[in-house]
Every structure is written in C-alpha cells, then in structure tokens.
C-alpha cells in the first residue's frame with residue numbers, strides 16, 4: 261500500500277469472516293475501515309486491530325439495510341480523507357426452514373443486506389476506484405451459489421445473484437485496473453446458528469467446515485493476487501467441482517434429503 265490514506269473497507273467486520281478478514285489485512289499492514297451495526301463487538305475489533313498491528317483503523321456503525329447507508333459511508337470516507345482501494349462486501353445472513361415458515365419480511369431484509377447493499381456500496385465507490393486504478397472488490401458469496409440448497413432457497417438465490425453479478429461486472433471493470441473476486445466459502449463456524457446447523461448435519465458437515473480465520477487467510481491472499489473465484493478449503497473445492505458433473509435433478513434430490521433437517525417436522529422427529 262503506497263499511501264497512508266489508502267484503506268480496505270470491510271462490511272460485517274465486527275464478527276465472523278469479516279472480522280478475520282480485517283485482522284488478516286491488518287497483519288499485512290493494510291489500513292482498515294470497519295463497517296457493521298453499531299455494537300460493542302465493532303468497537304472491540306477496532307481496538308484489537310489498533311493495539312496489535314500498528315496500522316490505521318476506524319469504524320462506523322451503520323445499518324446496511326438502510327437505503328442511504330452507502331451514501332453515509334462514502335461521505336464519512338470523504339470527510340476523513342480515506343481512499344478506499346479495497347472494498348469487501350461481506351455482511352450478510354441466511355436462514356433455513358420450509359419456505360413458507362420464514363416471514364416474507366425476513367426474506368426482504370436478506371435481499372436488502374445480501375444484494376442491495378453490495379450493489380449500493382459498489383455503485384458509490386467504483387467511480388473513485390476506477391480513477392485510482394489497481395484496486396480490488398471482494399464480494400462474499402457462498403459455495404451455495406453454485407450448489408443450491410433446498411430449505412434455504414432465498415439465501416441461495418441471494419448468493420447466486422452475487423456470483424453472476426460479480427462475474428459480469430468484473431469484465432466491465434478489469435480494464436480500468438479494478439479486479440473483482442468472489443469468495444465462496446462452504447460452512448464456516450462463525451456463530452451460534454452455524455454451529456447448530458453443522459451439528460444437525462452430523463459427520464458429513466464436519467468434513468467441510470472451516471474456521472473463519474482460515475477462510476480469511478485464503479480469501480485475502482487470493483484477492484490480492486486478483487483471483488476471480490475463491491473456493492477456500494480443498495474439500496470444498498472438490499465438492500464444488502464434482503457437483504458440476506452430477507445431473508442437476510439428481511443433485512437437487514440428494515440436496516433436498518440432506519437439508520430436510522432444516523424443517524420443523526424433521527427437527528421434531530429428530531431426523
């Protein structure tokens with residue numbers, strides 16, 4: 261990083277994968293701007309980075325589902341003279357269950373955070389990044405982008421959207437020196453929900469589960485090399501490749517049987 265005013269901006273940086281990405285960038289002496297909901301965890305992450313890496317770090321608590329959030333973040337960067345040459349759109353959430361058991365409002369929030377916020381942030385920051393040249397955008401998608409999960413249909417859809425959208429946008433912007441990477445993790449042990457989900461799927465899930473710091477290390481390394489699609493973990497890489505060889509209908513039948521554990525009936529019968 262040439263300038264002391266150059267920063268990587270990470271959304272969802274208070275917890276999980278985003279927090280570990282912020283730490284990994286700091287370890288590589290890259291300044292960071294941390295975005296998440298206003299919370300003690302966000303301040304704790306900022307404090308941890310400030311005390312351990314000697315890089316510049318700042319944070320802003322903002323709800324990314326607010327339609328004006330990207331403008332607020334951009335104005336905050338301008339006011340403080342922060343040049344964002346790495347943008348990591350990572351904040352997101354998912355929920356599993358029979359389609360109609362999850363309230364419509366929850367699905368709309370998911371689309372606001374997992375899709376609309378990614379677009380709004382890129383729309384705001386991209387013109388400056390094109391002017392700067394040599395910049396990176398990494399969008400956190402999921403292994404589920406290419407391997408759709410029954411009982412998580414809307415989440416899977418949001419991740420598939422990010423995958424296709426990033427592939428297309430990358431071709432538009434790469435000649436200006438902006439490289440887009442798509443991060444496609446498999447299951448990562450980040451929060452209580454994830455832990456329960458992995459436990460409910462038994463031994464097969466444990467084979468592909470990763471810790472957030474491992475994902476962050478692979479993600480940052482490959483993003484800085486300009487890799488387009490990042491599949492962390494050897495096992496996940498193989499699952500993604502092999503799944504493309506299985507006929508779609510058969511693959512989806514198998515997936516439905518595995519992920520039926522998300523439904524209330526299965527939870528009640530303990531299957």
Ligand SMILES: NC(=O)c1ccc[n+]([C@@H]2O[C@H](COP(=O)([O-])OP(=O)(O)OC[C@H]3O[C@@H](n4cnc5c(N)ncnc54)[C@H](OP(=O)(O)O)[C@@H]3O)[C@@H](O)[C@H]2O)c1
Nearest residue numbers: 272273274275276277296297323324351352402447448450
């Ligand atoms: N964990 C997995 O197994 C897995 C697998 C594949 C892909 N992913 C994707 O990886 C990304 C990170 O997942 P994670 O498991 O690390 O999540 P996480 O531990 O739940 O952390 C989510 C982060 O997003 C922030 N956030 C949530 N709602 C927000 C909002 N409305 N406005 C601003 N920030 C908000 C959270 O801040 P607060 O705590 O303050 O809410 C937190 O910093 C997501 O896009 C997820 O879909 C996860």
